[in-house]
Amino acid sequence: EVQLQASGGGLVQAGGSKRISCAASGFTFDDYAIGWFRQVPGKEREGVSCISSTDGSTYYQDSVKGRFTISSDNAKKTVYLQMNSLEPEDTAVYYCAAEISRDSRWAASVCSGYAFDYWGKGTQVTVSS
Numbered sequence: 001e002v003q004l005q006a007s008g009g010g011l012v013q014a015g016g017s018k019r020i021s022c023a024a025s026g027f028t029f030d031d032y033a034i035g036w037f038r039q040v041p042g043k044e045r046e047g048v049s050c051i052s053s054t055d056g057s058t059y060y061q062d063s064v065k066g067r068f069t070i071s072s073d074n075a076k077k078t079v080y081l082q083m084n085s086l087e088p089e090d091t092a093v094y095y096c097a098a099e100i101s102r103d104s105r106w107a108a109s110v111c112s113g114y115a116f117d118y119w120g121k122g123t124q125v126t127v128s129s
Helices: 104-110
Strands: 003-007 010-013 018-025 033-039 046-052 058-060 068-073 078-083 092-099 123-128
Touching: 003 092, 018 033, 018 092, 018 123, 033 078, 033 104, 046 068, 046 078, 046 104, 058 068, 058 104
Parallel strands: 010 123
Antiparallel strands: 003 018, 018 078, 033 046, 033 092, 046 058, 068 078, 092 123
């Protein structure tokens, strides 16, 4: 059974940094795409950043480019999202999702919810002004 566990959320001041983690289990961690998505009440879920294990390709939403970095540790089966220079607009519930059966490079490049089949519970990130 594929399981994804997001953790590391919390309260941070604007301008600060936070790293959130997505621990994966239930699949071979050698051919996958994992993405980070976020959602605030009343708004649609949006793709923040995605990574493909096939070639290490990454995608970043324009609003986080230069501030967020996605990375993976295959030995730990964990994907991280390092968030720097946080802004109040980054406040959201952050979810990680995985795609393990379709083209991981495609899934990472579109970084949209329809490209991912497995979802974990979210972790709340709150940025205070």
